Amino acid sequence: MTDQKSYYRSFSSYLKELFGQSVYRISIDAGFTCPNRNGTIEAFGCAYCSPRGSWNDGLGRLSIDEQVAQQKELIRRRYKAHKFLAYFQAYTNTYAPVKKLKAIYDSVVQGDDDFVGIIIGTRPDCIDREKLDLISTYTEKGLKVWIEYGLQSARERTLKLIERGHGTKVFQDAVLLTHGYGIGVGTHVIIGLPDETETDVHYTADFLADLPVDLVKIHNLNIVENTKMAEWYRSGKVAPLSLDDYANLVVEFLERTAPEVAVARLVAESKKTSLIEPRWSLNKPRAIHRIVTCFKERQSYQGKLYR
Numbered sequence: 001m002t003d004q005k006s007y008y009r010s011f012s013s014y015l016k017e018l019f020g021q022s023v024y025r026i027s028i029d030a031g032f033t034c035p036n037r038n039g040t041i042e043a044f045g046c047a048y049c050s051p052r053g054s055w056n057d058g059l060g061r062l063s064i065d066e067q068v069a070q071q072k073e074l075i076r077r078r079y080k081a082h083k084f085l086a087y088f089q090a091y092t093n094t095y096a097p098v099k100k101l102k103a104i105y106d107s108v109v110q111g112d113d114d115f116v117g118i119i120i121g122t123r124p125d126c127i128d129r130e131k132l133d134l135i136s137t138y139t140e141k142g143l144k145v146w147i148e149y150g151l152q153s154a155r156e157r158t159l160k161l162i163e164r165g166h167g168t169k170v171f172q173d174a175v176l177l178t179h180g181y182g183i184g185v186g187t188h189v190i191i192g193l194p195d196e197t198e199t200d201v202h203y204t205a206d207f208l209a210d211l212p213v214d215l216v217k218i219h220n221l222n223i224v225e226n227t228k229m230a231e232w233y234r235s236g237k238v239a240p241l242s243l244d245d246y247a248n249l250v251v252e253f254l255e256r257t258a259p260e261v262a263v264a265r266l267v268a269e270s271k272k273t274s275l276i277e278p279r280w281s282l283n284k285p286r287a288i289h290r291i292v293t294c295f296k297e298r299q300s301y302q303g304k305l306y307r
């Protein structure tokens with residue numbers, strides 16, 4: 001097996017360096033919704049987002065305590081690991097009054113020494129100083145904290161097309177504000193969005209390279225049922241990337257990414273029953289192996305073209 005670490009900085013190895021041991025994420029659906037789904041911005045969500053997103057329905061039916069207990073048990077048994085990050089993942093995890101946010105975050109991490117950090121996934125238009133004041137209290141308590149902001153593309157026309165409901169300026173502002181609080185910043189991007197070319201992918205990578213981003217999650221565009229993207233696919237408005245094309249674009253994206261940025265995802269997962277295309281994404285190890293091979297063939301690595 002190729003040594004992946006020499007090609008890109010994986011989040012798992014970054015966590016191992018940071019904590020001196022293996023640390024695993026525990027994904028939590030804390031019952032939030034999203035302003036781009038509940039009618040505040042839009043009622044139908046981003047064009048690629050299904051009503052349940054990529055969230056594991058089985059976990060969502062459990063209480064937060066049950067979700068945590070079930071995953072801890074599984075991780076301990078499978079990986080013999082005992083330290084965790086609380087990953088508030090489903091929907092927009094800062095979309096509530098500060099008092100409610102505190103109650104939810106506390107309910108998971110307060111008094112539980114198994115947790116060494118928190119990751120909060122959200123939209124860049126759902127953060128402000130009051131929320132950051134709260135979130136930074138967890139760093140003061142010794143937890144490592146990241147906020148992950150969805151961007152998907154740095155092209156304004158793409159953000160409009162996929163109906164994100166925000167532009168790049170609000171993303172830049174959120175990243176800079178969060179970084180100023182000493183909180184880690186993560187971001188999500190999608191490769192293969194409609195009408196995007198190789199140049200657009202490079203543009204997004206360069207845009208992020210100019211910002212204090214600590215971790216990146218790269219997703220292939222998964223076309224899933226019950227989304228606008230599925231309608232566009234059926235009408236020929238969007239076509240899935242082949243695995244080879246995707247692997248090349250991931251490498252080109254990471255060549256422009258700073259070497260110290262941790263890569264927390266290379267391939268998006270969707271439920272087999274709702275995924276239309278690309279079906280190759282169902283075999284994640286094979287897709288990651290293709291990306292690593294592509295790095296090797298190009299004699300390349302993360303940060304090679306970083307300005």
Ligand code: SF4
Pocket residue numbers: 034035036037044045046049053091092123150164
């Ligand atoms: S912001 Fe996230 S949760 Fe909300 S509609 Fe878009 S992808 Fe779905």
